[in-house]
Amino acid sequence: MTDPVLEVRNLHLSFGALKATDDVSLTLCPGEIHALIGPNGAGKSTLIGLIAGNLAPDAGQVLLNGRDVTAQDVAARAQAGLARSFQVSAVAPGLSVLQNVALAVQGARGGSFRLFRRALSDRALTGAAMTQIDRVGLTARRTVPAGDLAHGERRRLELAMALAQAPRAFVLDEPMAGMGPDGAREMTTLLDELRHEAPILLVEHDMDAVFRLADRISVLVSGRIIASGTVAQIRANPEVQTAYLGEERLE
Numbered sequence: 001m002t003d004p005v006l007e008v009r010n011l012h013l014s015f016g017a018l019k020a021t022d023d024v025s026l027t028l029c030p031g032e033i034h035a036l037i038g039p040n041g042a043g044k045s046t047l048i049g050l051i052a053g054n055l056a057p058d059a060g061q062v063l064l065n066g067r068d069v070t071a072q073d074v075a076a077r078a079q080a081g082l083a084r085s086f087q088v089s090a091v092a093p094g095l096s097v098l099q100n101v102a103l104a105v106q107g108a109r110g111g112s113f114r115l116f117r118r119a120l121s122d123r124a125l126t127g128a129a130m131t132q133i134d135r136v137g138l139t140a141r142r143t144v145p146a147g148d149l150a151h152g153e154r155r156r157l158e159l160a161m162a163l164a165q166a167p168r169a170f171v172l173d174e175p176m177a178g179m180g181p182d183g184a185r186e187m188t189t190l191l192d193e194l195r196h197e198a199p200i201l202l203v204e205h206d207m208d209a210v211f212r213l214a215d216r217i218s219v220l221v222s223g224r225i226i227a228s229g230t231v232a233q234i235r236a237n238p239e240v241q242t243a244y245l246g247e248e249r250l251e
């Protein structure tokens with residue numbers, strides 16, 4: 001079996017008496033989309049925070065490419081290849097799409113942001129940035145200030161910035177949120193392509209998208225993973241139906 005790119009081992013985190021993360025283990029393997037679903041308050045954001053390094057666990061480990069990163073902060077995990085997108089955003093609204101992505105490329109190469117102006121006139125940098133902009137379908141919008149983008153375009157910009165960091169794993173927090181049906185379909189197609197770049201841990205409430213994209217689904221309820229399996233297994237799991245999906249949503 002291929003080694004997981006991202007592995008979470010027996011993570012625990014309590015807020016006072018509340019067990020927000022209760023002995024959670026999961027893996028993310030090359031090429032896959034592993035969806036994490038669960039009702040509001042199940043602990044999805046907490047788990048993402050533990051994986052990305054915003055939160056420190058009471059117990060357990062996070063491994064990236066087999067290396068224990070539990071003691072590392074957000075920046076160190078990002079440098080190690082963990083690309084988290086959508087809730088924490090570094091998009092500068094006054095800068096163009098191209099400038100934002102060029103800065104992300106520069107940051108990934110360890111460049112100093114004080115060399116900002118030089119970065120924007122560096123052809124190698126802008127060339128690398130354009131490659132990612134083309135991939136997410138924003139070529140025609142490259143000179144537009146990020147602050148003027150429509151919601152779905154902004155999400156694509158954030159993906160281009162994540163791609164610029166040559167990620168080893170994506171952790172995506174509700175990429176379909178706030179999108180209409182067309183936007184959600186486009187994002188679904190894009191994520192389906194990106195999984196080959198780096199596997200995706202996907203937190204998403206849009207069950208159509210989850211059922212279309214996920215190779216595996218883990219269901220989180222009250223901080224615990226109550227089931228993990230393929231789309232077919234999860235749809236057929238009676239405990240999942242009771243706890244979360246509801247029979248009507250499975251039809």
Ligand SMILES: Nc1ncnc2c1ncn2[C@@H]1O[C@H](COP(=O)(O)OP(=O)(O)OP(=O)(O)O)[C@@H](O)[C@H]1O
Pocket residue numbers: 015018020038039040041042043044045046047
């Ligand atoms: N900093 C905190 N202090 C105390 N309790 C917290 C804190 N952060 C989260 N919680 C609680 O932990 C539980 C899990 O919350 P979390 O936000 O991780 O759930 P979620 O699955 O992401 O929910 P949603 O789908 O609504 O975003 C909730 O009961 C929440 O109220």
